[in-house]
Amino acid sequence: MQKKLIGTLNELNKHKQFSRWVNDHDILVFLNKNKVKAISNICPHFGGPVGYHEITEVNGEKVFTCLWHNLQFNVDNGVCTLHKNLKLREYEVIIDSDNIFVYVN
């Protein structure tokens, strides 16, 4: 696993969430319950961008809605609300001063 810079806290504060390609991984970084989280931004359906829209709340559940065909993923565990077998990978995050790093293979 390699430690890679994905962005800064400044970027995160500005956008509340962001995604970026690092080492052929498209990673979605966001704030969840005051913690910085990183999950895959690649929708397992057809590859759409999971974090295109801001987080919304659906029936009390916070979700990302993939731009292409609207599959929704729970922000806490990355599981698709419609097809529980589809789950987004979570990446380990390290914060170092203003920098956000992720571990990628």
Add this chain to the structure above:
Amino acid sequence: MKYFLKSKSSLKTNFPKKLLLWNYWDHEHIVGTHFKHYKKVNIIYEDNKTCLSERLAKLPYIPFYIKTTDFAILLNGSQMVVYHYALFNLLFCKQTFYFEEDNKGYCKVTRIDYLEVPRFLTILQPFFDKIMRKWFIDVWKEDMPMRKRRLRVWKLGFNDFRGIDYVNNPAEKKFTKPMRPYKLELPIAKITHEKNTKSGKVFLRKIEKSKHIGYGLPKL
């Protein structure tokens, strides 16, 4: 005698033809990628060459949604035709699409639109041309990043309904095979519909106004 308004739009891409056909035959993406223009699609029937659907669509300069019935036919690997009916079949529009791939695997798309009108409405020709060209460009701008990303994940070994193995499983090796020819199987399998009713599969828009940051921040 029948009278038609006509409009022609054409643009080149650097994508393979099959990827473009995937985009056009992925009917459900209209309520996702094109959420600004469509709020519902009901796919009544679909096979590997045809698709019958109903859509709620908003055209440029027209401030309300129109319910259309649409019948798409893939005539061959390079040509498709779509018949649209609206306003209790009073409105009939035909669109023909041509896909021309060059020897580099790049493809040009040409769309020709015809709208049947009574003779006195042929004066609307410039207005029709303007609407249809604008629509082509608006939708094209939303489709291009989708096509680009689809090709990118395809090159990284993406499998539909599964994703990329090395992304899902950190123990997996990176996908290093040379470019696989883009594969297309029609009809495209559906899993994102709200309802499976007797009259078809219903797909609904979930985001009406997006607060978004888009496809991602630029590379560091």
